[in-house]
Amino acid sequence: MFDKGDCLVEVLPYIKKFYSKTVVIKYGGSAMIEPKLRESFSKDVSLLKYVGINPIVVHGGGPEIGDVLKRLNIESKFYEGLRITDENTMEVVVMVLAGKVNKEIVLQINKNGGRAVGISGVDAQIIKAKKKLLKDIDLGLVGDVESVNPTILMHLSESGYIPVVSPIGVDDDGKRYNINADSVASAIAISLKAEKLIYLTDTDGVLNKEGELISSIEMSQISQMINDGTITGGMIPKLLSAKEAINKGVNKVHIINGTKIHSLLEEIFTQEGVGSQIYAKES
Numbered sequence: 001m002f003d004k005g006d007c008l009v010e011v012l013p014y015i016k017k018f019y020s021k022t023v024v025i026k027y028g029g030s031a032m033i034e035p036k037l038r039e040s041f042s043k044d045v046s047l048l049k050y051v052g053i054n055p056i057v058v059h060g061g062g063p064e065i066g067d068v069l070k071r072l073n074i075e076s077k078f079y080e081g082l083r084i085t086d087e088n089t090m091e092v093v094v095m096v097l098a099g100k101v102n103k104e105i106v107l108q109i110n111k112n113g114g115r116a117v118g119i120s121g122v123d124a125q126i127i128k129a130k131k132k133l134l135k136d137i138d139l140g141l142v143g144d145v146e147s148v149n150p151t152i153l154m155h156l157s158e159s160g161y162i163p164v165v166s167p168i169g170v171d172d173d174g175k176r177y178n179i180n181a182d183s184v185a186s187a188i189a190i191s192l193k194a195e196k197l198i199y200l201t202d203t204d205g206v207l208n209k210e211g212e213l214i215s216s217i218e219m220s221q222i223s224q225m226i227n228d229g230t231i232t233g234g235m236i237p238k239l240l241s242a243k244e245a246i247n248k249g250v251n252k253v254h255i256i257n258g259t260k261i262h263s264l265l266e267e268i269f270t271q272e273g274v275g276s277q278i279y280a281k282e283s
Contacts, residue, residue: 129169143177
């Protein structure tokens with residue numbers, strides 16, 4: 001028989017372990033679109049804050065940008081998964097990410113018991129950006145993270161708020177750049193030496209060639225798993241990003257399925273977890 005008391009007692013050691021620690025969560029995919037999943041995520045993040053953990057949310061918004069561009073009769077163009085971003089497209093990116101999407105997430109968290117504050121990487125120059133340079137093509141106003149100033153994020157967290165960050169950066173000349181949300185989440189986690197960096201995806205985590213979940217991956221295994229074809233496609237940049245984050249001070253990186261209700265809580269507060277965790281071998 002399921003015992004709620006045992007379940008609550010199991011959580012206690014994890015609350016103690018992660019109390020006052022920072023958890024950076026990349027929020028996107030179906031978890032950000034379906035109403036039940038949005039509500040579940042908002043409650044989970046609010047609960048983390050109430051038990052003393054400091055969540056910071058970094059969100060995407062590609063489908064929403066595409067929808068608005070279509071309504072404005074602006075063609076969406078991509079190169080290797082990156083949106084080619086001219087001046088007109090950048091205006092839509094800022095409007096959708098820093099405006100519509102960001103404030104909807106803030107509203108949802110606040111409605112479900114949290115105290116969220118929405119900001120972009122432009123605010124207080126949190127994300128200093130540089131133009132992404134590729135040999136074959138000019139992507140326009142697509143950027144890479146050059147550096148992160150986490151001061152305002154720390155102030156907000158220490159004051160009881162949940163920062164919700166849209167992935168827009170700015171360079172020294174005041175030019176704004178559209179940046180991949182995974183990269184922004186990783187850079188923020190590194191700047192804060194976060195306890196955890198968690199990617200919410202539409203899959204259960206990293207799967208082997210038989211389609212079975214790999215629950216734990218030691219960082220040194222990643223290159224071999226890419227070379228032998230275990231890790232393919234869009235999971236490759238996530239794992240490389242995880243490796244970089246751990247090398248630069250993040251304790252663990254998790255890739256979990258955001259389409260499952262309360263997967264965030266299960267990953268943090270249970271021994272088994274529900275996704276894939278990437279970690280460094282203790283020396």
